[in-house]
Each structure stands twice: as C-alpha cells, then as structure tokens.
Amino acid sequence: GESVGLHLPTLSVQEGDNSIINCAYSNSASDYFIWYKQESGKGPQFIIDIRSNMDKRQGQRVTVLLNKTVKHLSLQIAATQPGDSAVYFCAESRPGYSSASKIIFGSGTRLSIRP
Amino acid sequence: NAGVTQTPKFQVLKTGQSMTLQCAQDMNHNSMYWYRQDPGMGLRLIYYSASEGTTDKGEVPNGYNVSRLNKREFSLRLESAAPSQTSVYFCASSPWDSNNSPLHFGNGTRLTVT
Numbered sequence: 001g002e003s004v005g006l007h008l009p010t011l012s013v014q015e016g017d018n019s020i021i022n023c024a025y026s027n028s029a030s031d032y033f034i035w036y037k038q039e040s041g042k043g044p045q046f047i048i049d050i051r052s053n054m055d056k057r058q059g060q061r062v063t064v065l066l067n068k069t070v071k072h073l074s075l076q077i078a079a080t081q082p083g084d085s086a087v088y089f090c091a092e093s094r095p096g097y098s099s100a101s102k103i104i105f106g107s108g109t110r111l112s113i114r115p
Numbered sequence: 116n117a118g119v120t121q122t123p124k125f126q127v128l129k130t131g132q133s134m135t136l137q138c139a140q141d142m143n144h145n146s147m148y149w150y151r152q153d154p155g156m157g158l159r160l161i162y163y164s165a166s167e168g169t170t171d172k173g174e175v176p177n178g179y180n181v182s183r184l185n186k187r188e189f190s191l192r193l194e195s196a197a198p199s200q201t202s203v204y205f206c207a208s209s210p211w212d213s214n215n216s217p218l219h220f221g222n223g224t225r226l227t228v229t
Contacts, residue, residue: 043207
C-alpha cells in the first residue's frame with residue numbers, strides 16, 4: 001500500500017558534521033511534506049515543511065530537499081549538535097483523502113551524535 | 116502560551132476499565148487530532164475534529180470515542196480498555212483543516228493496559 005518510509009532507521013553522526021536523513025514516499029500526487037523532530041518523552045515538534053512546487057527550502061541550520069522525480073525527501077542538518085539527538089519523522093499530505101486523513105507519517109529515523 | 120496540554124501523562128489500566136484522555140489547546144486552532152504511537156511505528160490517526168462540533172474517524176478508530184467539548188478541548192475515551200491499546204497517545208491541533216498547515220503536538224499520554 002501507499003506509505004512514507006525511511007531509508008535508514010538509525011543514523012550516527014560525529015558532532016559538528018552535517019546530517020542527512022532520507023525519506024521515500026510512494027504517492028506521486030502528494031503535494032505537501034513536513035519534517036518533525038521528536039525528543040525522548042515529548043511530542044513531535046515541527047521543523048520545516050515544503051510544498052510540491054518547490055525543490056528546496058532552507059531554515060535555520062536545516063534544509064529540506066524534494067526530488068519529485070524519484071519521490072524522495074531529505075532533511076539536512078548543518079553542524080550537528082548534541083541537541084539534535086532525536087527521532088525524525090517525515091510526513092506527507094495525500095490529496096484526495098478527507099482532511100486530516102491526508103497526513104501520513106513515516107516510522108522515523110533515530111539520529112545519535114558522537115562526541 | 117502552553118500550546119497543547121494533555122492529561123494525564125501516564126496511566127495504567129486493567130483490561131476492561133474505561134478512561135478519558137484530556138486535551139486542550141490555547142492557540143485558538145480550529146482542528147484537533149488524536150494519534151497513537153507504537154514502538155517502531157509512525158503516528159496513526161485515531162479520530163479528528165476539523166472544527167468545533169464535528170468529529171470524524173481516522174485510520175484506527177475502533178475501540179475509541181471522542182468528544183469535541185468546545186473549541187479548546189478534544190477528549191478521547193476508551194470504553195473498555197484492551198492490551199492492544201497500550202501505546203503513547205498524542206493530541207495535536209492545527210489552525211485550520213488544511214493540508215498546508217503543520218500540526219502542533221502535546222507531549223503525550225503513556226497508557227499501559229494490563
């Protein structure tokens with residue numbers, strides 16, 4: 001069935017390096033994508049979003065890239081810090097579904113930072 | 116600004132017991148949602164309320180009921196808890212029922228059913 005998935009369930013990165021978290025989606029009609037960060041014991045926190053009419057969007061230390069040709073989404077975190085340790089989820093919005101059912105979440109990637 | 120507040124933070128129930136999970140938001144958002152999160156899985160939508168006075172089923176509604184009490188509050192009820200309902204429950208809200216608005220989440224209720 002349709003799903004949002006992740007290439008790597010866990011990612012270990014040296015502090016100060018850049019992190020890249022990947023996400024594949026299967027519905028080519030999806031038109032809105034969101035990245036969330038979830039720290040232990042907390043709810044998901046919005047990081048950045050991107051609409052399908054864009055291929056890149058930058059925030060503070062984060063960049064989201066969207067490649068609609070291969071249905072791939074990535075989150076890049078520059079100069080990774082210990083506070084970036086968390087589970088990262090991508091989510092997609094599927095047109096044609098009723099309102100809130102549009103949004104489906106991937107299973108998450110855990111990012112751990114090596115000192 | 117507290118955002119989305121969920122109570123209780125933790126709960127242990129015996130099979131067959133009932134309980135209500137409470138959620139309130141102070142952001143004047145129109146839409147509210149209940150998700151569950153199981154280990155190694157993404158969030159799955161249980162029920163949502165696009166606006167005050169309306170509720171609709173999500174992906175996994177069986178065993179749950181909801182009430183949109185007013186614009187601020189959206190509660191989730193388990194009438195007869197089952198071990199399969201052991202999970203972390205997240206409430207979320209968004210300004211409007213749109214596919215272009217990120218969700219704002221509470222910190223969750225960790226429920227164990229024995």
